[in-house]
Amino acid sequence: MSWLPFGNTEGNIKTMKNLIIFLALATLALTACKKELITNNESSTNGNITAINSKADKMSDIKVPAGFKWEMSRNVNVKISSTDNRFGGTIHKVMVYNGNPGNGGIKLAEGPVSVSKPFEAKINTANIITEFYLVKVSPDQSKTIEKVSIINNAVNATFTASANVKLGKSGPGPDCSTGCTATVYNASGNLTYTSGTKCLTGSSINISKLTIDGTAIVRICGTGTIDNLEFSSSTAQLIITGTGNITFTGTTPVDEGSFTNYGTVTVVSGSNFNVNSTATFENNGTCTFGKDFNPNGSCVITNNGSIEVAEKLINSANATFTNNCKLIVHDDFQNNGTFHNYGYIKCDQESTVDGGSNQVFKQYNGAMLHTLDIQVNGTITGMGTTSLIKVIDHSKGNTSGLVNGAQNYCDLNGIEALFNASISGGASQSCSLFIPISACNPAGNGVPPVTDTDGDGVCDANDCYPSDPNKAFCNPYGTSSVAFEDLWPSKGDYDLNDVVIAYNYNVITNAANNVVRVEATYVLRATGGSFNNGFAVQFPINRSSVSGVTGATLEAGQTKAVLVIFNDMRAAMTNWNTVPAWPTSSSITYTVAFNVSGAPSLASFGLSGYNPFIWNGTSGFGRGYEIHLPGQLPTDLANTSLFGSYNDATNIGNGDTYVSNDGRYPWAINIPANYSYPVEKADINTAYLKFATWVSSGGTLYNDWYTNGTGYRNAANIY
DSSP, rough: OOOOOOOOOOGHHHHHHHHHHHHHHHHOOOOHOOOOEEEEEEEOOSOOEEEEEESSSGGSSSSOOOOOOOOOOEEEEEEEEEEOOOTTTTTTTEEEEESSSGGGGEEEEEEESSOOOEEEEEEEEETTTOOEEEEETTTOOEEEEEEEEEEEEEEEEEEOEEEEEEEOSSSSSSSSSSOOOOEEHHHHEEEEEOOSEEEEEOOOEEEEEEETTTTEEEEEOOOEEEEEEOOOSTTTTTEEEEEEEEOSSSSSEEEEEEEESSSSSEETTTEEEEEEEEEEEESSSEESSSSSEEEEEEEEEESSSEESSSSSSOOOTEEEEESSSSESSOOEEESEEEEEEESSEEEEEEEEESTTTEEEEEEEEEOOOEEEEEESEEEEEEEEEEEEESSSOOEEEEEOOOEEEEEEEETOOOOOTOOOOEEOTTTOOOOOBOOOOHHHHHHHHSOOOOOTTTTTSOGGOOOSSOOOOOEEEEEEEEEEEEEEEOOOSSSSOOOOOSSEEEEEEEEEEOTSEEEEEEOOOOOEEEESSOOOOOEEEEEEEGGGGEEEEEEEEETTSSEEEEEEEEOOOOHHHOOSSTTTTSSSOOEEEEEEEEESSSSBHHHHOOOOOOEEEEEOTTTOOOOOOOEEOTTTTOOOOOOOGGGGGBBOOBBGTTTBBBBBBOOOOBBBEEEOOOOOOBBBTHHHHHHHHTHHHHHTTSSSSSTTSOOOOOOBBOOOGOO
């Protein structure tokens, strides 16, 4: 609250100020109780910390630590890269949220990211926020989300390509640290196991023959070789763990039981890998087979990782093969049994899909068969979303051959006369289907179906302004509040309601992540004083970079851009809105916008409250009486001769500004929320019961003091 004495003139400022101080102190003396500082131990909501909870009847009761800046938020430097090359150099959109976007998280920023250029921004965020959620939206509108911690006021993250197919079992699988009935280090010779779980570790495993019988489970977590492998029971299991790396030195049969790989399996050059009878083989890691891969009998094969076959793969009549990821065959690929392709098959020679009652070949949801030649004698069916058959050279097939369902058939040099099969039943001839590059599909196909109306490189679906090539992304900031005491350079009464402004911003950037426009909303909510205070905001760009201002005045005589929102709060708002029994005025909303030239980056311009301030325009004071947040610098029009006078302890040289000389108390605070301000003459610490503890702890405790947590507020002292 401020009081304007009668008879004030330009020539009697000092006398008038002394009277102001006297009246303010006298009023405080009438309304304040005797100083009372109460401490008691209680558990802080800011972690498992036993804190001293301080209660103070007035601001001067609080001991402010040296260097305390009164900040409830801080700048976080964000850098987000991408190695996702599924769409070439096309721009993706990345968004930053202060919480889980699926559970009420608020978007703070957005912008472009590509394989050649990261997204960078400086985001002022509440101290209570310790992590961000990042969402990357690809040109095809597929989304990837990551949660990242804020470390040393910075976030650095990289998005990688994500497969568009299911990747089978999650996690690294079992290991050798638990569940082992016996552990063998650097196993060698001939080994036979019939029961229990045997764990083989070490870097020099050298097994001549490994026989697994009965109910035995063998886990291999180490590195080495196996010359011969024998499964002698349908319940026998071999597991190569995520840390396992085994080379088989000869042809390797899996005749029964199960073989599961999470690590690396190699069969030497010239040797086959055979899965026979009713055995199962599941790959969740990487396999390289030196000659042929032969699924025989009624075996079941599941590939959730990468399999590379040096020569042929022939899937027999009763075998069931499910490919969920990447399968590379360097010679011929032939299916006589059941084959489900959810991923990518690359055949360097000829792929043959035979007919017959047992033959099934289906592709699902954007899968791809990529082959030099093809022989279609049976049926290839597309299921779910459209998949692709891509033929580099010759298409062949008999009259029993059929390509149907949700598939495109692409022969890059045209379908030859040797192709007598049919393409019908929903399938069509086309090479344009877009399939993105992924961890499972290193080739991909086509270009993303992107509409970019304004040609700025950002697809319409990711563009805030799809018809304007100069604008692309919207960066919201808010809602936050700034509250002032207006008696500077003399101390105020610390109800922090002399001027209360709620604000939010939309900082608009282009496809290069440069700021091109700022749109702002300021809401004048309270004017708890009699001075004719004006309100303005200084932005981190030169005045010459601003044009097209609406809703405010670009102030002359300034180097930086200063926008004056209003010149006199008393003319703008009749009532104070701080005394419950008094009449009220409606809040006043100021809608402001301006264009920005010079291409400042979002990392330099930032997303924050910038530098808001008031000045006392009352006769006898004037434009030079600027009041800023602690640590902020004055504008060119400030009267710097006032620094150090009365209760001010501003030191421009070290940036320690706008704090008092009798305890480092502020004249303004910025709250990263919609601030419920105190009633007239109620010290802020009597309205917010955790405020004093927050200050005295240097901001380490109760940095959420302004929220409505249990026991945080004294409602009687809040307007």
